[in-house]
Amino acid sequence: MKEISQAELEVMKVLWRQAPQTANQVVEQLADASQWHEKTVKTLLNRLVGKGAVSFEKDGRAYLYSPVLQQPEYQLRESQSFIQRVLSGRLAPLLAGFAEQQQLKAEDVAELKQLIAKWEQEQK
Amino acid sequence: MKEISQAELEVMKVLWRQAPQTANQVVEQLADASQWHEKTVKTLLNRLVGKGAVSFEKDGRAYLYSPVLQQPEYQLRESQSFIQRVLSGRLAPLLAGFAEQQQLKAEDVAELKQLIAKWEQEQK
DNA sequence: CATTCACTATTACAGATGTAATCTTTGATA
DNA sequence: TATCAAAGATTACATCTGTAATAGTGAATG
Numbered sequence A, B: 001m002k003e004i005s006q007a008e009l010e011v012m013k014v015l016w017r018q019a020p021q022t023a024n025q026v027v028e029q030l031a032d033a034s035q036w037h038e039k040t041v042k043t044l045l046n047r048l049v050g051k052g053a054v055s056f057e058k059d060g061r062a063y064l065y066s067p068v069l070q071q072p073e074y075q076l077r078e079s080q081s082f083i084q085r086v087l088s089g090r091l092a093p094l095l096a097g098f099a100e101q102q103q104l105k106a107e108d109v110a111e112l113k114q115l116i117a118k119w120e121q122e123q124k
Numbered sequence C: 001c002a003t004t005c006a007c008t009a010t011t012a013c014a015g016a017t018g019t020a021a022t023c024t025t026t027g028a029t030a
Numbered sequence D: 001t002a003t004c005a006a007a008g009a010t011t012a013c014a015t016c017t018g019t020a021a022t023a024g025t026g027a028a029t030g
Helices: A006-017 A023-034 A036-052 A071-085 A091-101 A105-122 B004-019 B023-034 B039-049 B071-087 B092-100 B106-123
Strands: A053-059 A063-066 B054-059 B062-067
Touching: A006 A023, A006 A036, A006 A053, A006 A063, A006 A071, A023 A063, A023 B092, A036 A053, A036 B004, A063 B092, A071 A091, A071 B071, A071 B092, A091 B071, A105 B092, B004 B039, B004 B054, B004 B071, B004 B092, B023 B039, B039 B054, B039 B092
Parallel strands: none
Antiparallel strands: A053 A063, B054 B062
């Protein structure tokens, strides 16, 4: 799988929220947030198909697009490469970055606690 | 400060380990690890100077290069942007992935606990 | 059935990036 | 002092990216 660019990632996010979707559905969602022209979004969709990250099936005149690459896999892969490349293999600086942004919500903390509990179970 | 590309980052890492260094010192360290031609490394150094991430002072015929952008700042900035761009501001999915791959280390968990403790302090 | 739309496919083009090669300058050497 | 060699500066060139515009095609409409 080829690398996915930043602009392409925004398109993937839309497809990850819901799939399949027509090009126009994707365009609409991105028009709000990003000011992108319809043609731009369609180019990005095409490139993603070329890269094997998105597939489509015909539905009459239009196509229905779906992600091939799934978000959890993408996030894991990118995180691992980011941690190696930028953080020299250490997760801690990333957590620190998170802390400084002060954007932890109660819900997140609960989730993190659960993760820790599970992890500690497995260590025994 | 402009973005630093992946190849440029490798040059920064060498300068972060030690500074100042001549172009040739940098070249030598990268020749081992990366197969880069001398000219390539010098181009990267130049681009980094152009981007304001590296400075130099003359030392006779050669230049001595030093990082302007420091590694901790770079790591923090990149981490925050990565958290937003790739993780949509949420840490849990990433950690879940790591846990699943048994890549979560005790050190990471300790850091995570601290993060949570700090958060809980702030809530009071 | 001919024409027009609405889609997709193809093409465009400038700036960034990877990866060097060539040009210019200047200190070192014969 | 004239020449050479090594540093940095400039130029090169294919890809990738961001951001569209234009061309082609088949389904819907008059």
